[in-house]
Amino acid sequence: MPPAPLLPFERPIRQLEEKLAALEADPDPSTHLRDAVRALRREIREKTREVFGGLDAAQTVKVARHAERPQTRDYIELVFDEFVELHGDRAFGDDRAILTGFAKLDGQRVLLVGQQKGRTLKERTECYYGCAHPEGYRKALEKMRLAEKFGLPIVCLIDTPGAYPGVGAEERGQSYAIALNLREMARLKTPIVCCVIGEGGSGGALGIGIGDHVAVLQFAYYSVISPEGCAGILYRAEGGATPANVDRAANALKFTSEHLLRFGIIEEIVEEPPGGAHRDHRAAAGALKEALGRAVRELADLPADELLNRRYERFRRIGQFEELAAAGEAVPTEAEAVAAE
Known part of the structure; x- marks a missing residue:
């Protein structure tokens, strides 16, 4: 089965996966190589959590x-x-x-x-x-x-x-x-x-x-x-x-x-x-x-x-809001609202 289409922010993960595949393809892995495979798998998990834990709305x-x-x-x-x-x-x-x-x-x-x-x-x-x-x-x-x-x-x-x-x-x-x-x-x-x-x-x-x-x-x-x-x-x-x-x-x-x-x-x-x-x-x-x-x-x-x-x-309950201007406060701009998030 061909690999799934790659999203731009998935490239670092794919590079690590390709490296892992090359290591696992060795027909007679040594102890050192097995340790490298385990370490690379941990790195892939950590990189995946890092990438997908920081997605913005457009990437989502x-x-x-x-x-x-x-x-x-x-x-x-x-x-x-x-x-x-x-x-x-x-x-x-x-x-x-x-x-x-x-x-x-x-x-x-x-x-x-x-x-x-x-x-x-x-x-x-x-x-x-x-x-x-x-x-x-x-x-x-x-x-x-x-x-x-x-x-x-x-x-x-x-x-x-x-x-x-x-x-x-x-x-x-x-x-x-x-x-x-x-x-x-x-x-x-x-x-x-x-x-x-x-x-x-x-x-x-x-x-x-x-x-x-x-x-x-x-x-x-x-x-x-x-x-x-x-x-x-x-x-x-x-x-x-x-x-x-x-x-x-x-x-x-x-x-x-x-x-x-x-x-x-x-x-x-x-x-x-x-x-x-x-x-x-x-x-x-x-x-x-x-x-x-x-x-x-x-x-x-x-x-x-x-x-x-x-x-x-x-x-x-959906759609409740407060009118800030009515309370004498300035309504935030789009940039200020995004920064506040």
């Missing part, structure tokens, strides 16, 4: 979009048992960007809803790179209502840059479909656990993101807009979505897992293996399985009324 986006990062179908194989896929929205068609079906999580039956980007060019084209159409959100809602009927918890895996913005999607009611999901998910009388496993972009993510427990993988992001979209709007007079402006927007949006937890947007950060989920699918799946299973168990015994009240209050 690159990890979240990595071509080898596990997707919903990978987690179906590694986390869930007995998955039975359910197709169609009973109105227009079957959107491949959203997968739905019954599954088992640690012996607990659940309804799984997940966004899929695709691996090959053919699959990505069929999945529109994870950008769902209205029929995808209708499919998700139909199956979630089925879960409510049978008293099954719902697990949603979010991984999309946003809902599909094409003419056909708009003609078929893209905004209405997402808005309807927001309202109806808030009313479902069954536990809903959501986790952003890669990208969590705008309404496309929120369309399956109204839950009682929302988690984010360590190197995923969850945002009202993509960095490119933000840069194109805010920095139009300065060149729009240039690479420098995109990185600037990413760092200004405060959408990494640490920011989201600090602002009360999410309940949990799911730790990824050293170097990110793309380096070790099984370790990432193990952490995700443990987090999802625990959240489902904690919510399972709550009465429906309490569940709905907690869900309502959860989202009402």
Whole structure:
């Protein structure tokens, strides 16, 4: 299997790994060589922790979009048992960007809803790179209502840059479909656990993101807009979505897992293996399985009324702020706000 595509900040790690591979290729290693191998492995672990422990928001986006990062179908194989896929929205068609079906999580039956980007060019084209159409959100809602009927918890895996913005999607009611999901998910009388496993972009993510427990993988992001979209709007007079402006927007949006937890947007950060989920699918799946299973168990015994009240209050708390100018204080500039972080 060819090595995963290399991110710019991974080069020091790759150089050490290549050196290690050369040492391990020796057919008759001496004691000295074995000691060198052990030392090099420690150095690789330390360098990986150093590099990935200091990523900024722009670099985190690159990890979240990595071509080898596990997707919903990978987690179906590694986390869930007995998955039975359910197709169609009973109105227009079957959107491949959203997968739905019954599954088992640690012996607990659940309804799984997940966004899929695709691996090959053919699959990505069929999945529109994870950008769902209205029929995808209708499919998700139909199956979630089925879960409510049978008293099954719902697990949603979010991984999309946003809902599909094409003419056909708009003609078929893209905004209405997402808005309807927001309202109806808030009313479902069954536990809903959501986790952003890669990208969590705008309404496309929120369309399956109204839950009682929302988690984010360590190197995923969850945002009202993509960095490119933000840069194109805010920095139009300065060149729009240039690479420098995109990185600037990413760092200004405060959408990494640490920011989201600090602002009360999410309940949990799911730790990824050293170097990110793309380096070790099984370790990432193990952490995700443990987090999802625990959240489902904690919510399972709550009465429906309490569940709905907690869900309502959860989202009402999001977006609290203070108007500093009203208190006679100067509002910090963007540079001052970033420096304060």
